[in-house]
Amino acid sequence: MAEKLPTTVRPDFGADAGTIAAIATAPGRGGIGVIRVSGESLLDFAEALSGKRPLARLATIGDFRSADGRVIDSGLLLHFPTPHSFTGDDVLELHGHGGPLVMQMLLARCLELGARLAEPGEFTRRAYLNGKLDLTQAEAVIDLIDASTVAAARSAVRSLQGEFSREVRALLEQLIELRALVEATLDFPDEELDFLAAADAFGRLERLQQRLSVVFDRARQGGLLQAGLHVVLAGQPNVGKSSLLNRLAGDELAIVTALPGTTRDLVRSTLQIEGVPLHVIDTAGLRATEDAIEKIGIQRAWREIERADVVVLLVDARSGIGNAERDILARVPAHLARVTVYNKIDLTPRAAERRNEADGVAIALSAKSGEGIELLRQELLRIAGWHPAEDVFIARERHLRALAETGQRIDAAREQLPRLELFAEELRLAQRALATITGEFSSDDLLGEIFGRFCIGK
Structure with a gap:
């Protein structure tokens, strides 16, 4: 029988976890400035700080005092007792005046009372470890903070609310049911294929693949909203790269003159087309030169081209493609x-036209x-694989890799028929790959990498 996925259980943080602030x-x-504190039994902490024991989820006004009783600031205390809090532990929020010095003094007082400074992303990590969020929801927190377009923010909210997680879990349930069906037949070797056919196992496999394809497409669109497309403008000097950047950006970002070689360094701009971020880079004209500064700019241009998603080669329409352009394309x-x-x-x-060459x-x-x-804007969207949709969710490269591996494992399972032991093993590996998305199967290294990218205080 296929095992169920391990559920995330609340860990024993140990003595070094304690209260964080x-x-x-x-x-x-x-x-306004806010200090967040998370730990065990924070009512005593609140009383030592303010002389008051705030009621749960009720704003309480008070003075925040130093060890000698002097008032550091006046503000509000909000107490969210475990388990009904963001982290799942007791959470205390101190709302004071938002001056940097005031906040630092208040934070120092919290540390005096026994809290330690939180690591980047530690509040959200505790929420994940305590089962308040799964891994995709936790990642959506920073994706929402970092969103550079309205579409990206809306997609991050969908992931934060658990839409992506629900899709992944629905796929996992289908996989588990199919595995259970397949492994149940292994005890009856003479009737394996007949039993699976009668139970519609192969129809289930087909429906699983179709649903996975839909989820992958939605995730890929969301990944594009997060990462965007890196576009490098390349070509000989004076073909209009800087003018094109300015036109796309709607601003005079790059200096434009009739003199060849005006652009000697990279000029970057991030803009959006239908919600998709485009990171456009204007480069130095690619030509042989003895100018030391221009040479450095050309070297940087080629480095950017090697890292790009799309290279836009500009050509003067009056002269067309010549040997210089062919040399660039060859490289x-x-x-x-x-x-x-x-x-x-x-x-x-x-x-103006678009055509295939x-x-x-x-x-x-x-x-x-x-x-x-x-025409160029739409072509860049086409290359990116973007199609307008209202139901995409923010996804990261690791999510896309996991979905792709799941699909590959399911394809491999189909190829193993009628060898059901190998068929079942590929399904197990598919389940394992899919479970890494929500964190139901994950390594400590992965968690460290994810939460280490958060800001302190989140």
Whole structure:
């Protein structure tokens, strides 16, 4: 019988866990600053700090005092007793005035009372370990904080509310049911395939693959909202790379002159198209030069090209592709998506258009007038694999890898038929890969990597 997934149990934190405290609001001056404290039995802690024992989930006004009784600040205390709190432990929030010095003095007093400074992401990590959040929800916390577009923020909220987790668990339930069915037949070797056919095992496998494909697509779209697309503008000097960057960004980010070699270093801009972040990098013109500074800029340009998702090669529409452009294309890594842009059509009779060429897609446009710019925007979205959807959820590279491995294991299981022992083993490995997404199977190294990227206080 297929085993059920291990559930996350509350760990024994040990003596070194104790009470943690940190400033939860952003650094700098503000009207309000918040210090968050999490630990065991914080009512005594609150009384030592303010002389009051606040009621659960009721704002209590009071003075925060130093060890000698002097008032550090006046503000509100909020007590969230275990287990009804963000972390699952007792949580105490101190709302005071948002001056940096005041916050530091108040934090120092919390440390005097026995708390220790929280590590980055430790509050959210405790919430995960205490079963308040699963791993995808915990990751969605920082994704929501870091969201750079409205679409990314909405997708992160969906993941934080557990939509992605529910989809993954539904897949796991299907996998477990199928495994249970397959492994139950192993005790009856003479009737294995007939029994599985009668129980619609192969139909279940087909439906599992279809649902996995849908989840993977939604996750891939969400991953794109988080990471965006890295686009490098490349080409010879004076073909309009900086003008194109300015047109895409809607601002004068790069200096534009008629002099070749004006751009000598990288100019970066992040913009969005239909909610998808595009990280566009303008580079130095690629040419042979004796100018030491320009050489450095060209070296940096090639480094960016090697790291890009898409290379946009700009060509002057009046002269077209020559030997210099062919040399550039020959050096561009073969795995990179590429778009050839014939710029400056405003100086030719040529109209804006998109067409397929031997070296990939070509777009004729004018960065100066804006004609054809929308063709380029849509082509970049097409390369990214984006299609508008309202139900995507934020996903990370590790989620996509786990979903891809799950799919590969299920495909491998199908290939093992009629060897049911191997079929069952591939299903087990598929379940194991899928369970890493929500953290029902995960390593300490993975947790350290995930929560180490959070800010202190979260």
